[in-house]
Amino acid sequence: MPDFRAIFSQIEDMTEDIIQLHRDLVRIPSVNTGFMPTGDETPVCEYVRDWLAEDGIESEILGRVPERGNIIARIEGRNSAARLMFMSHTDVVPVEEEEKWTYPPFSATVHDGRIYGRGASDCKGLLAAQLMAMRLLKRNGIGLRDSLILCSGADEEHGGRYGFGWLAENHPEKITAPFAVNEGGGTPIEAAGGLTYILGVGEKGRLQVEFEIRGVSAHASVPWQGTNALYRLSQLLGRLQSYEPERDTSTSLFAHLSNFAIEHAPSRGNVDEIIAEVSEDNPRFASMLTALSRMTITPTMISGGIKSNSVPEQIRLTCDVRTLPHQDEGYLRSELNMITAGVPGVSYEIDYMAVPNASDFDTELAEHIQAATAMALGREDIQWVPAISTGFTDSRFTRPLDIITYGFSGSHPDDDPMLSNAHGTDESVGIASLVSGTKIMLALACTLCGAE
Ligand SMILES: [Zn+2]
DSSP states (O other): OOOHHHHHHHHHHTHHHHHHHHHHHHTSOOBOOSSSSOOOOHHHHHHHHHHHHTTTOEEEEEESSTTSEEEEEEEOOSEEEEEEEEEEEOOBOOOSOGGGOSSOTTSOEEETTEEESTTTTTTHHHHHHHHHHHHHHHHTTOOBSEEEEEEEESOGGGTSTTTHHHHHHHOGGGGOOSEEEESSOOOEEEETTEEEEEEEEEEOEEEEEEEEEEOBOOBTTSGGGSBOHHHHHHHHHHHHHHOOOOOOOOSGGGGGGGGGTOOSOOOTTTHHHHHHHHHHHOHHHHHHHHHHTSOEEEEEEEEEOSOTTBOOOEEEEEEEEEEOTTOOHHHHHHHHHHHHTTOTTEEEEEEEEEOOEEOOSSSHHHHHHHHHHHHHHTOSOEEEEEEEESSOOTHHHHGGGTOEEEEOOOOOTTSOGGGTOTTSTTOEEEHHHHHHHHHHHHHHHHHHHTBO
């Protein structure tokens, strides 16, 4: 094994280089609106390709369309099979109200230990740390037993149809490794006097339900001659608002609550009580426990009515639904049937956007991430808990390929996760997290791929 102490101090000495790399990545505006033509991720790929080539690291750019490339780089080990894949994405979400930003969103301005810009945290920070780890493996002449892959995908923010979704379908051999580390976890939580990291092991599913509510049209001057679909809608909305989803404590996080000084074993019966206690000191964690203990059905959009003087005959209501890993479409259907029972004129259709997914927590990858983090931070007192995230990432494409995939970005414990503001105004990343992330990624590659 290499001398990690020496390499970690080398990484600290290279902080300016890490900042420069990260700022260069943020300054390429790979904005993904979801409507083609968009994304334009290829310039990011070309920058990465040229940057890696400075150290002789080879890469290729593959894309469903030329302007939306995915970059795949490899450091070959003695065995050509890869054991670890560094994952991230190159696209960023649009900037909504630029005038609210303190610094221009693509300026990558450095202020007070942070770099500000769209994509600074999601996901160019992780990409920069992974790239720097690869550079340092090469520069220090560290040979690997098994190969290492880096893949940064396009279109993560709008379904991955040009990114990992496309790669998984068309070039699975390019992204084959037993283990992968991606965004979607690694949040440090200081609780019960210790440091706890959340390891992202899975994701809630996302579905969309389209309700159609039908009535009978009539002239609005004689409304009794029709049936107003809006009144039926109000009944349905009332049912949705008062719906109490079944409580569920089967996700792996609930088996680890003792790390947070939560004494009682959580169950369906007491989980709301536990959440109420937690929310006093740690509202963010309470919100996470709420999300992971139930399915949510949230009305988000409505359309209907055709004329100001017509009783509306048809209304459409869209709902966002988030399911736990074991809740399938049949489960949702039975809940919806219960909610709509007795409300006349209501029908619905279900559309899957992302299937819920999870990797085991008890794996070699988890052990190596924990060891690498302890080493990089010089701390032995770190606790780990697995969590299912409420959003979804490209990990949902790699988990079905039997790649154990965890969300872990290597954030520094002093870097307040609330400041990163991914997808929001003044998105930023702490420079300390770029440095700790680089150390962790490098140590992970060395131990998992067998540095020799
Ligand atoms: Zn992301």
